[in-house]
Amino acid sequence: MADRLDITYVLTCHSGESPEDKALGIALEQTVELPLATISSDIRARMVGRIEELAPLDGPRYQARISYPLAAIGSEPTQCLNLLFGNISLKQGMRIVAIDWPEPLLRAFGGPAFGIAGLRALVGQPDGPLLCSALKPMGMTAAELAARCEQFALGGVHIIKDDHGVADQPDAPFAERLARCQEAIARANARTGRQSLYFPNVTAGYRELPQRLAAAKAAGCKGVLINAWITGLDALRYARDEFGLAVMAHPALTGAYFAPDHGIAPELLLGDLFRLAGADASIYPNTGGRFGFSVETCEAINHHLRRPLAGIEPSLPTPGGGMDIQRAPEWVRRYGPDTIVLIGGSLYAQGDLAAASKALREALEAA
Amino acid sequence: MADRLDITYVLTCHSGESPEDKALGIALEQTVELPLATISSDIRARMVGRIEELAPLDGPRYQARISYPLAAIGSEPTQCLNLLFGNISLKQGMRIVAIDWPEPLLRAFGGPAFGIAGLRALVGQPDGPLLCSALKPMGMTAAELAARCEQFALGGVHIIKDDHGVADQPDAPFAERLARCQEAIARANARTGRQSLYFPNVTAGYRELPQRLAAAKAAGCKGVLINAWITGLDALRYARDEFGLAVMAHPALTGAYFAPDHGIAPELLLGDLFRLAGADASIYPNTGGRFGFSVETCEAINHHLRRPLAGIEPSLPTPGGGMDIQRAPEWVRRYGPDTIVLIGGSLYAQGDLAAASKALREALEAA
Numbered sequence: 155m156a157d158r159l160d161i162t163y164v165l166t167c168h169s170g171e172s173p174e175d176k177a178l179g180i181a182l183e184q185t186v187e188l189p190l191a192t193i194s195s196d197i198r199a200r201m202v203g204r205i206e207e208l209a210p211l212d213g214p215r216y217q218a219r220i221s222y223p224l225a226a227i228g229s230e231p232t233q234c235l236n237l238l239f240g241n242i243s244l245k246q247g248m249r250i251v252a253i254d255w256p257e258p259l260l261r262a263f264g265g266p267a268f269g270i271a272g273l274r275a276l277v278g279q280p281d282g283p284l285l286c287s288a289l290k291p292m293g294m295t296a297a298e299l300a301a302r303c304e305q306f307a308l309g310g311v312h313i314i315k316d317d318h319g320v321a322d323q324p325d326a327p328f329a330e331r332l333a334r335c336q337e338a339i340a341r342a343n344a345r346t347g348r349q350s351l352y353f354p355n356v357t358a359g360y361r362e363l364p365q366r367l368a369a370a371k372a373a374g375c376k377g378v379l380i381n382a383w384i385t386g387l388d389a390l391r392y393a394r395d396e397f398g399l400a401v402m403a404h405p406a407l408t409g410a411y412f413a414p415d416h417g418i419a420p421e422l423l424l425g426d427l428f429r430l431a432g433a434d435a436s437i438y439p440n441t442g443g444r445f446g447f448s449v450e451t452c453e454a455i456n457h458h459l460r461r462p463l464a465g466i467e468p469s470l471p472t473p474g475g476g477m478d479i480q481r482a483p484e485w486v487r488r489y490g491p492d493t494i495v496l497i498g499g500s501l502y503a504q505g506d507l508a509a510a511s512k513a514l515r516e517a518l519e520a521a
Numbered sequence: 522m523a524d525r526l527d528i529t530y531v532l533t534c535h536s537g538e539s540p541e542d543k544a545l546g547i548a549l550e551q552t553v554e555l556p557l558a559t560i561s562s563d564i565r566a567r568m569v570g571r572i573e574e575l576a577p578l579d580g581p582r583y584q585a586r587i588s589y590p591l592a593a594i595g596s597e598p599t600q601c602l603n604l605l606f607g608n609i610s611l612k613q614g615m616r617i618v619a620i621d622w623p624e625p626l627l628r629a630f631g632g633p634a635f636g637i638a639g640l641r642a643l644v645g646q647p648d649g650p651l652l653c654s655a656l657k658p659m660g661m662t663a664a665e666l667a668a669r670c671e672q673f674a675l676g677g678v679h680i681i682k683d684d685h686g687v688a689d690q691p692d693a694p695f696a697e698r699l700a701r702c703q704e705a706i707a708r709a710n711a712r713t714g715r716q717s718l719y720f721p722n723v724t725a726g727y728r729e730l731p732q733r734l735a736a737a738k739a740a741g742c743k744g745v746l747i748n749a750w751i752t753g754l755d756a757l758r759y760a761r762d763e764f765g766l767a768v769m770a771h772p773a774l775t776g777a778y779f780a781p782d783h784g785i786a787p788e789l790l791l792g793d794l795f796r797l798a799g800a801d802a803s804i805y806p807n808t809g810g811r812f813g814f815s816v817e818t819c820e821a822i823n824h825h826l827r828r829p830l831a832g833i834e835p836s837l838p839t840p841g842g843g844m845d846i847q848r849a850p851e852w853v854r855r856y857g858p859d860t861i862v863l864i865g866g867s868l869y870a871q872g873d874l875a876a877a878s879k880a881l882r883e884a885l886e887a888a
Contacts, residue, residue: 183811186658187684192869193658201660225690226659232724232751233688236773240686240748243776244812244842291553291560292593293568317554319607321600323592357599359755361763363727381607384599386753388726396728406603409610410777410784417777444550445611475611502559 158221160206160254161238165216166247166415173216177205180218180248183241185226201226217251229262231388231431239411239418250418253426257464263430266401267394268377269467270460270492273434276376276400277312278349283486283518285310286402286435286472287511288498289335290317296326300334302507307342307350309511313435313494314339315379316355318404328354328366336373353402356393357381363389367397376400382428383407390432402472403433409445420451425458428469435470435494440485443476449488456489470494479504479514483521525588527573527621528605532583533614533782540583544572547585547615550608552593568593584618596629598755598798606778606785617785620793624831630797633768634761635744636834637827637859640801643743643767644679645716650853650885652677653769653802653839654878655865656702657684663693667701669874674709674717676878680802680861681706682746683722685771695721695733703740720769723760724748730756734764743767749795750774757799769839770800776812787818792825795836802837802861807852810843816855823856837861846871846881850888 165176181203186193193202200223207219227234242248266272274280287306289299299320306314314335322328332354339352356366356378363385370378377400380389384407393399405424411417418427420438428436436459439445441452452473459469473485474496482495495518504510532543548570553560560569567590574586594601609615633639641647654673656666666687673681681702689695699721706719723733723745730752737745744767747756751774760766772791778784785794787805795803803826806812808819819840826836840852841863849862862885871877 179811185686186660187655187686188658188866188869192866197658197660201658225692226686228688228690230689230725230729232726232748233686233690235751236686236688236724236748239777240751240773241776241842243774244772244779244806245776246813288554291555291564291568293553293564319552319554319593319600319603321595321603322597323595323600325592357603358597359599360727360730360753360759362597381599381603384602384607384753386727386751386756389753392727405611406607407610409608409612410606410780412611413777413780413783416780439611444546446613475608499555499559502555 160221162219162252164249164251165218167214177208177218181220184237247415260466265430265466266434266469268400268434270470283491284312284494285515286313286494286496287311288315288317292320293325296331296334300338303335304338304342305507306511307339308508310515311511313351315353318381332373351376353377353379355379367393371397381406387431394432400434401432402435403428404437421454421458425455429459433469435472437472437474439475440473440477445475472496483517486518486521527588529586529619531616531618532585534581544575544585548587551604614782632797632833633801633836635767635801637837650858651679651861652882653680653861653863654678655682655684659687660692663698663701667705670702671705671709672874673878674706675875677882678878680718682720685748699740718743720744720746722746734760738764748773754798761799767801768799769802770795771804788821788825792822796826800836802839804839804841806842807840807844812842839863850884853885853888
């Protein structure tokens with residue numbers, strides 16, 4: 155249905171709950187927020203979610219598909235998020251497992267400005283896997299982080315981003331870090347002839363985020379890192395539209411939605427939503443690292459970031475979170491070349507960052 | 522410890538997990554994001570969270586208290602949120618149950634500009650319970666919603682807010698709704714001699730939110746409604762600092778953090794964090810309505826919104842979400858007079874909104 159937003163939920167019915175009531179409860183809660191008895195038949199027909207399908211799964215679980223009129227959303231990602239999971243986040247046993255996006259919403263979100271091909275052009279690497287590392291730890295000075303940035307760039311790391319927790323702390327204030335790391339990247343690129351990029355972490359509030367984006371743009375950065383759930387998802391779109399910057403999105407604070415019975419499937423949140431809001435690259439915790447995603451979840455995220463979606467550029471999956479340099483080539487073979495491999499700690503453990511980065515990049519290219 | 526942020530977690534250890542490793546994992550993950558072996562002893566001492574306490578609870582659960590240097594945060598709410606639950610949101614069995622706020626962070630957040638006394642002054646009601654209702658459903662025109670606004674104001678409802686899902690949809694675009702509802706409130710106040718206020722829902726993205734706040738201010742509104750987790754929490758602070766507006770915060774999208782074993786206790790998220798970020802009033806789902814909070818949770822939220830906190834104004838608890846007009850006086854007696862009773866559907870079910878509102882207001886005052 156091209157003119158409606160179609161959402162599929164898995165409902166887990168606790169003792170005594172009827173799946174019909176639970177589905178109708180969602181359809182009302184996410185639109186009119188009133189009991190049926192207090193709304194007109196016109197409003198009911200035009201606004202309330204329509205239960206398209208309700209089928210039993212195993213045990214106490216049911217699959218419900220509910221479609222919503224675009225008039226319940228308008229064209230803003232904020233209200234779309236609210237319709238998806240705003241009030242029902244406060245309920246239980248409701249998990250969004252599929253979203254069928256109508257074209258008007260795809261156009262309203264807009265997706266990545268650069269996408270896979272565009273980001274590849276920025277880093278001068280038309281094919282093969284891409285490598286990313288993170289400047290850390292917090293507590294180092296801007297000069298120390300910039301020295302690490304230079305080493306990574308000398309080793310040919312394509313994208314060197316701030317750690318997502320390196321923001322504007324006194325040891326390495328944003329403005330100084332931005333200046334020093336951009337200088338460091340430029341020095342290294344002049345030596346290597348490559349186009350490594352520094353993505354500063356611009357995550358900040360409503361007054362400061364625009365200032366940091368403007369500063370990053372003015373310093374010559376081509377892209378930035380944003381903790382999209384902390385800023386609000388729309389910050390991705392804002393960085394894209396107002397500053398023309400490429401955006402790498404970090405999943406901090408999103409994990410609470412990934413519970414088995416209640417929330418939003420990771421491939422929809424870190425895949426569809428991040429991509430549609432403008433992420434050219436979406437970081438997620440790779441399986442086997444410090445976090446608990448299964449390989450199936452990782453592959454589902456990859457698929458949702460890259461799959462054809464009318465008029466929307468694909469995004470680069472960026473698995474990270476405790477990836478090991480030894481196993482990195484294996485992940486590239488499994489996930490395919492349109493992947494950014496994000497490795498921090500395992501490179502730092504090598505000591506010589508430039509040499510370790512170069513060796514890793516070559517191993518990835520061989521894979 | 523006045524110069525450190527002290528966070529207490531309940532850890533649920535799954536098979537084979539050691540509570541010591543789990544606590545140390547948090548202390549590293551939320552700061553340096555590197556294994557101990559790759560950081561200097563200086564960085565370890567200055568930046569890594571310090572495990573102050575680790576004690577067994579029942580079964581597989583442990584209580585861990587970890588303190589963090591303010592240098593790991595700086596002064597911005599965005600990085601504070603990240604340190605609280607950014608990456609560990611993606612793990613399991615970690616629930617934040619207490620936060621001891623150091624004064625520098627309290628000052629950096631700032632809290633409500635108006636607080637309980639200030640919001641009471643705005644609505645001209647120095648004591649006794651306050652009444653709030655919501656303009657809905659979506660699908661009505663701006664004129665129809667404004668007519669409801671006028672009826673509520675004639676009945677003496679103190680704050681009449683947009684439903685949190687009424688944003689900028691085609692049936693009642695923001696600009697037209699703002700103009701008509703403000704006119705309606707002014708007409709009603711001229712008749713009643715009261716100071717009812719209209720709080721438009723300004724929830725929107727980074728480009729639009731400032732425009733809507735400016736429009737609300739220009740139209741004469743004294744306050745606004747913000748879905749703080751959808752915009753990003755900092756939107757509260759922004760509305761406060763840049764526009765001098767009172768802020769009512771809505772909890773949409775926050776419920777995923779309230780799982781029993783993993784997340785952030787509701788009294789910390791809807792209490793402390795919303796209050797510190799600038800909410801003069803914080804909406805939460807009252808017990809016994811459409812959502813599942815216990816009365817103990819509701820009272821804990823009330824306490825965290827109102828408790829003395831060095832230099833920070835208290836906020837008004839705003840229980841809603843399916844409250845019944847019959848039981849409303851009982852909640853006022855239980856929760857105390859410094860409460861905003863938020864009632865929508867149960868008033869709409871009465872038909873004559875002005876008469877029903879007046880009767881409810883009088884019943885609340887008698888309680």
